Every structure is written in structure tokens, then in C-alpha cells.
Amino acid sequence: MLNKLISNELSENTVLPLSSLHKIAIHPLREKLYNELHNRPFQSISSPAQLTHIAIQHQGELKQQEHDFISLLCNRFQVNSPAKSMPCFYQDFGLFSLRWERHLEYSTYTFIHQAPLTDQPFVKNAIDYVPSNWFEQMPGQVIAAVHLIIESENIDKAKTHKVEQFFDNMSLIASAPVHSQAKVWSSFKLHEDGFGRFLIYQEDLSPAQLGRLAQQLLQLDTYRLMATLGLPLAQAINSELNQLDIQLQQVTTYIALGTEKSDRELLTQVSKIAAKVEDYRSQSTYRFSATNAYYDVALQRMEELKEEEIPGYMTLQEFLMRRITPAVKTCQTASNHLEDISKRVTRASDLLRTRVEMVLQEQNQTLLKSMNHRAHVQMRLQQTVEGLSVAAISYYGMQLFETMLTSLPTLGVEYNHELVSGFAVPIVIGIVFVGTRLIHKRLMKGLK
Template sequence: MHPLRDVLYAELHSRPFQVIPSPTRISYLAIMVGSEQKNAEHEHFRSLYSYFDGIPPEGDGACFEVDFGNFKIRRDKHLEFTSYMITHTPVDGSIGFFDQNALDCLPINWLSKIPGIVIAAFHVAVEDARTIPELDLALVKSHFEGMRLVGSRPQNGDAQVWTSFQLHSDGCGRFLIYNKNMSDSQLGRMVQRVVEIETYRLMALLALPMARRYSAELVNMDEQLAQITANLSDSTEPLDEQAILGELIDMAAWVEATRAKTSFRFSATKAYHELVLKRLNELKEDEVSGHLTITEFMTRRLTPAVRTCSTVGNHLESLSRRIDRVSDMMRTQVEMSIQSQNQQLLTSMDRRSKIQLAMQHTVEGLSVAAISYYSVGLLKFLIEAVYDKGVNFDKSLVIGLSVPLVVGGVWLATRRIHKRFLLLAKAREEKGE
């Protein structure tokens, strides 16, 4: 058996759909928890059991669903957030849909100390249209504090959903659902889809302020790069290549830093948007006359925001590639300039080497004359010594005849030494020394 076989089977059932009766009241919290807060959040959840004399679980899991008697709480762990869904069956049906909510079942001290940042908080009121009549539109609107409503009939008309997609006076969103012909299991699945749509659309919109902030900076960066490119292509005067390369390096550093900050957020926005579209398709909505459906509302409001994020992400990628191309062009231009300078330097060195060679030949000639002069002087001492010993010969003639012989000998010796050094240098060059 594969060691992960049991884990793979359990994964399919790690987040079971809830069975939700009608009527019921639901409160939902989605809390963004950082990596350093995850352990603290888990311990805080375990501390909830002590308020109701329960035994907390030892390990942490993807999903916990606990029945505390008068309410149920479900905790789900996701990649970026942890969600709490509290379900409570109302005792007094005469109280307004949102006057009492399921959060009232939780201890205030515990609720206020949950680690993390709340990104989604809303209440869901579920009523049974088979036992009580639906309210007319004016009364429904009063439960949403007079805000404009979005409504539809999901599951091919088996339910009626009303919402405003806005925050109300209690700082939470609101959903009103009438169950017309759905079982508790079907209702649980539909409520889960509605909850996920609201949560995922908020998570998808997290990147929008970031996209708007960097969009204006990208326009300025585009104009700066266009100006640099125009200067490179149109300028007839020498350019400060080092200064231009410095500007390009600063621009490239800013683009890469921005990509590092936005890449994950933009990718997450795309993923959350795809989940929203999938959940909307699963709702199978029918239109309520005169009102936008949830799908229409999301398509008109959420999709443009997601496209804005996608556009800014693509703009960053495009700007990065363009900066690379201009940088390559500048580097090529600098290399060509360096090669031209090297060529001029080599030409100058060649001229200097020819001058040095001419000077060397001159020095060699002078050296031959000097060595010959001193050699003749030494030879003169030798001739005079022989003459003084009584050997009879023409001293002046012998000294005069020795001069060309000495000069020729010195010249031959100098040339031989010169050839020897040339052969030694050539041998070393062939050996690669």
C-alpha cells in the first residue's frame, strides 16, 4: 500500500458540506493570519472549548466542526486566512433577521482576542418560505437599512437570496435567504457557495489598491524609458553613457522590487477570481425582475478590478523586458566605444614601439661607438707596452689599423647578442610563457 493512500482518501472529505436547517442564523468571519500567528490562532481556538466545558482537539486540521449545544462553529484553514462559521437556530422568530446574530453566542472576551485581521464579516439569515410568507420588497429593504439590493433565485428558483454587498451599521455584511424547496443538505451547499463568493471576491480585491498605486508610477517610468530610447536613437551628440546606464539600473531595480511585492498578490487575485466565477456558475441563478443577479453584479464590478490588476502585472513584465533591451543596447554601445578606444590605444602603442625601436637602433649605434672607443684605448696601452719593450714597429700605423678591426668586432658581437635575445623571446612565445 502506498504510504499516502489513507491521506489521499481523507483529503476528499476534509471539508464536508454542512447540513443547515431553516430557519437559522449564521455569522461568518474570515481572518487573515500571518505565518507567525498560526500557532497562536490555533491555541486561541482550543481555548474556546474551556468556555463550554469541552475537550479541545490535540492536533490542528484543515477543518473542525463542533456542536456546543445551542450553536455550532466550523473552523476552516485556508492558504491566507482562517474562517469561522457560527450557526445558531433562533428561538424567537419575531425578532428581526439581523437584530440578533450567531456571534452573540460566542464569549465577547474570546471573540475580541482572535489573532489576525478580519477581511470578511457578515451575517446570513435563513428563513423557510414554506412555513412563513416572504416579505415584500419594501420590508426586505428595511432589513438592509434601505441600501440598494442585489437579488436572485439560485438553484433554478428553489431559493431566494437578497444582499447589498455593503457594510451596515454593525460593520458587517448581510444576506437574507429564503428556502423555498431545498433539503437541509442542498441548503448547506448553497449557503457555502454564497459564503465563498463573498469571501473570495474580497480576497481578490486586495490587489486593487496596490495596482492603482503602482499604475501611476508605471506611466512615469514608461515616459522616462521612452525619453531615454529617443535620445539613443535621435541624438547626434555624444551621450553620457555612464549616466544613462545608471538611470536604467535604477529603473530595473524599481521594477524588480515592485514585481517582488506584487507578483504573489496578483497571482492570488487571478486564482480567487476563478473560484468566484466557478461558484457563481454553480448557483444556477434565475433573475428577479428589476434587480441585478449576483452573477451580473460580480461580472460588472469584480471583473474590471481583476483585469486592472492583470494589466498592471503585464505592464510590469513588459517594462522589465523593455528595460533589458535598452540596457543591452547601451551595453553594446559602451562596448563598441571601449573597443574604439582600445584600437586607438593600440595604434598609439604601435607608434611608440616604432619610435622606441628607432631609438634602440640609435642607442645600439652609439653603444658600438662607445665600446669601440674604450676598446681601442685599452689596445693602445697594450701596443705601447710592447713598443717600449724594444719591439720595433710603426706604433701609429698599428693603432690606426686596429680601429676598424675593433669597431667591426664590437658590431658583430652586438648583433649576435641581439639575435640571441630575439630567439629566446620567440621560444618563450611558442611555449606560451
């Protein structure tokens, strides 16, 4: 009934007045979560334009250095510097614009020059309008660097075959994204200036569509490099894991066949293998997880391109899938191999520990049997000693009794000394025996 009343009230007033909202407790992250959707908006780009995109790897560090670096450029052109907490920054500097984004382990600098070409494509690029003495101070290591040219032209078959000259006559990959409203060429290779190249010819795309297309291509180039960053590590680890695999196989064979090697030696060998495996896991776990994440994002960017095929060329998605997927699979294989060896090492350690525990149990059983035998012998000796003790105590008791008897004549008591002594012997022995048994029982009861 209460839910029905609430739903009726909400249907009558679907929008809460501002004063009512202020009376409700607001989640502290609500505004941040709203702003997160708009932290890295698509940049509107008018055609023609030239872009230079550089991705710098910083491993989550260099935050202060990056801020100082960008502030230096802003101060030079007398514009406002970005706040230290900003993950994305865009500023127009006249001849060029800068779009900067900071990610978890890398940052991107995209320089945009929106003007017609003064020469053939890739002769003069957006980076050429940036002060060189500032650019050379860029912190971090370059992981991706690419020039992107946007031109508004209609491309026919004759013009298409001349595109290779802009890529140093390298073999090209091309497609028609955005449902064939544009045509994109790239070689996905480094040229003499150390940059990759993208060439876009478009017909009727809006600045927003061009901005999205350019961002998708630049992100795709960055993500595919970040996705393959774990490949050299995977290849190095795989060769080492093969050796560890052989060593572990030998250890398990020794455990199964019971060779001359001692359990201590085998356990030491297994511990060394386990230490190496954990070292490799610590080096590679983050890198391989990041590889999978970047690969998923790269796949998403490929789908967003909505490519259509240009006759005679491989599409970007087809080319990258043929190249990136094996690299990512290699990283996944290395990661799975590590996990497999880690589990096998654990099982081998458990087997060895079980064997050691069984040996210890056998030794303990042997020791207990020996202790039981010793206790039995000790008990027999104790019983013998108790018998001797009864005899000794009885002897001394009779001596004391006879001493007492010798004093009786002085008291005027007449008796037969031999007869009284003879009858006293069994009585004294019985008393001593019963006394010792009572003491023995009391002691045993206290131990229990």
C-alpha cells in the same frame, strides 16, 4: 509478453489483499493526499438556521494565537481543543456551532445557530449567541463579515417585493440557485452593524445541499473581497508607473538623439528607474498573483451555484462579474505594465552599456595607436643607441687591442703598429656588431 502476463493477473485479482499491499513500498505522502480531499468537508445545515461568517487576514502568521483563541473557547465549554496542525475544526457548543478554517493568508470563523427566527431576519444573528468577551479577542484583521439567514418558505411575487426591508431598503441582487430550488438575496453592502447580509429561502433542499449552498455563498463573498484586495495597490502603482514611463521615455530619447547629457548621467537615471520598478514588483508580485488565483476560485463558485434569474433582479454572477472583473483587470494591467517597464529598462541599460563599451573601445584603440607609436619611436631610439653602443664598444675594444700590441716588442715580436691597428678596426667593429645582434635576437626570442 511480460505486460500481458501482469494484466492477466490484475484482471483476475483486481483488489490487492491487505497483506500484499503491506509488502509494497508506500509513498510517504499517500495518506496525507487522501486526507486532503476531506480536510474541509461541506457542513450539513438544517433549515431554519442563522450563520455569521468572519474572515480574518493573518498574512500566514498568528498560528499560535489562533490556536490559543479557539482553545480558550473550548476550555470555556469544556470540549476538546483542536490539534495545532488541523487546517479545519468543527465543534458544537450548544446554542451555536463553530467551523474554523485556516488558509494561506486568512482564516474563517463560521458561527451556526440552527433554530427558527425569534424576530425578523438579521435582528438576532448567530454571533449574538457567542460570548462577546471571547469574540472581542479574535486575532487578525477582519476582511469579510456577513450574516446568512436560511428560511424554509415559499416565495411569491408579493413576498418578494417585501425582502428589501430586511436590507435597509438597499438595492438587491437576487437569483435562484440549485436549479431554482432556493432563492438568494443580498445587497453586497455593509450595514449599520458592519456586516453584509445573505437571505436564503429554500423549499426542499437537504441539509447537505443547504450546507454546500451556504458554503459556496460565504466563500464567494470572501474570495471576491480577497480578489479585489490588490486593487488599491494597483491604482497606487499605476500612477507611479506613469511617471516612470515618462522618465524612461525621456532617457530613450536622449539615447537616440545623443544630447548633451553624458552616458554616466543617463545610466544613473536608468538605474534609479530600475530600482523603483523592482521595489514595486517586490511589493505587488504576490498580491497580484493571489488576485488572479482568488478570481479563478470566485468564478468557479459562481458556476457551482447553478443560478437561474429572478425577474427584476441581477443575478449574483452577473453583478459580481461586472464589479470584480474590472478590478482584476486593473491588477493585471498594473502587473503587465511593471513587466513592460522592466523589459524596457533592461533594453535601455543594454543600449547605454553598448555605447559605453564602444566609447571604451575607441579610447582603447586610440591608446593602442599611441602605444604603438611610442613603441616605434622607442625601437628607433633603441636602434640608434645600439649603433652608438657598437661604436663605443668597438672604441674600447681597440684600446684594449692596442694595449695588447704594445706588449709584443717586449716578447721580441716585430710588427708595423699603424698597419695592424688599421686592419684591426673593421674586424673589431664587425665582431661587436655581430655580437650585439646575436644578443638582441636571443632577447627577442625569449620575449616571444
